[in-house]
Amino acid sequence: MSVSYPNQYRNYCLFDEKRISERSNLDVIKTSLQKPESEDEVVEDLYILNRMLDEGKQGVETLYPELSRYNQTTSPNIQTYLAGIYRKTKIPDAFGPLVSMLIRNSINPPENAGFDPNEEIGGAILEYLA
DSSP, X not given: OOOBXXXXXXXXXXXXXXXXXXXXXXXXXXXXXXXXXXXXXXXXHHHHHHHHHHXXXXXXXXXXXXXXXXXXXXXXXXXXXXXXXXXXXXXXXXXXXXXXXXXXXXXXXXXXOSSOHHHHHHHHHHHHHO
């Protein structure tokens, strides 16, 4: 994987754009999310799904069974991208997990994240309520 995570100087991930363009297929991502090799692969897949949604791709919401496997994650990177997907798709079943994520993070804030995933999680919750 070629994910460069946020650090003290940058609050976002960097990805290998060539690899991203090669993996921009819902079937490939679905298979990858079912049996990921690493957190890097999950973050990359979620990033691709977010970009697909930005480009108007239909059908991302059908991946909720695969996405929901990560609802209990403590990874701020996965939480942020997952919340972004839920914000854009407004999958009804995702509202409860978003609230749970926000509560868990409030009780046990992520350490050394370089950013606050609760901003995206809270924004997604507000989008549901709007």
